[in-house]
Amino acid sequence: MTVPPPTLEIDLLTIFPGLFDSFLSESFIGMARERGLARIEAHNLRNWTSDRHRTVDDSPYGGGPGMLMKPEPLVDGIEELAGPKGASRSARVVLVSPQGKPLTQRWLSEAAGHPRWVFVCGRYEGVDQRVVDLAIDEEVSIGDYVLSGGEIPAMVVIEGMVRLIPGLLGNAESVVKESFTQDILEGPQYTRPPEFRGQSVPAELLSGNHAVIERWRHDKAIERTALRRPDLLRRATDELEELSHKERHQDQEE
Ligand code: SAM
Secondary structure, three states, X not given: OXXXXXOEEEEEEEOOHHHHHHHHHOHHHHHHXXXXXXXXEEEEHHHHOOOOOOXXXXXXXXXXXXXXXXXXXXXHHHHHHHOOOXXXXXXXXXXEEEEEEEOOHXXXXXXXXXXXXXXXXOOOOXXXXXXHHHHOOEEEEOOOOOOOOOXXXXXXHHHHHHOOOOOOOOOHHHHHHOOXXXXXXXXXXXXXXXXXXXXXXXXXXXXXXXXXXXXXXXXXXXXXXXXXXXXXXXXXXXXXXXXXXXHHHXXXXX
16 A cells, blocks of 8 residues: 655755654654654754864855855755745745744645745854845744744644644634634633633523624624624724625626
8 A cells, every 4th residue: 555645845954953843753743743744844954064163154245243054055954845946946935934924824824835944043143145035935924023943833833734734623613613714703612610710601502503602702702803803803804805806897888
């Protein structure tokens, strides 16, 4: 019997591959790898150096604090793992960077269509601009703050990607209903016992009436989003308005 290729293949370039050991072997990521649904490997960037000290950094031209990641090991490593930049490249190459496009659930859903990835983890003051220009397809940020390295940002993106692998998580519906998947937050959730320290589970959830439960969940999701993230509701309304504007325009042209 031939074994099907993994749904998702990811190579990581990092100077700290050991940071990924437990991340890649525990929980559902470990499960995805064991079941052959994902192949994820962390490669030591120093394998692509050629000097005795396996140097990956150098001081910035023009002065300034800190060091920068040198272009040669990064570009050589990326090209060995993904091929040269261009249409025929076998993988999409992402540099995690605070200057990148903000990571969203939408980005993750779109990413789910691409089977092969290379993630580049920056360190020091970042990477030489020629690495970005010559070898990176896209830059992704996990938020408006600065960490010391790209390993944790890469883990964040990878965790978001792996959990979308079809058939991996038991309840596919739970992935669809989660916060952001429908551009709103998920409402409050409860498990047993029905009463805990004087706090009761809302009667609607105990009613056994599917329609009542669905309506309650929907209302609470909207209420919570309006309170905590009104920007998401505004965006959804704007998008709906834009869509109906386009439809009206099309109708007039026909
Ligand atoms: N000097 C850089 C700047 O101002 O944009 C920051 C470099 S940061 C100290 C070192 C590395 O950590 C970056 O190259 C990137 O790979 C990673 N990093 C830090 N914060 C990040 C974030 N919010 N999202 C994604 N990657 C981040």
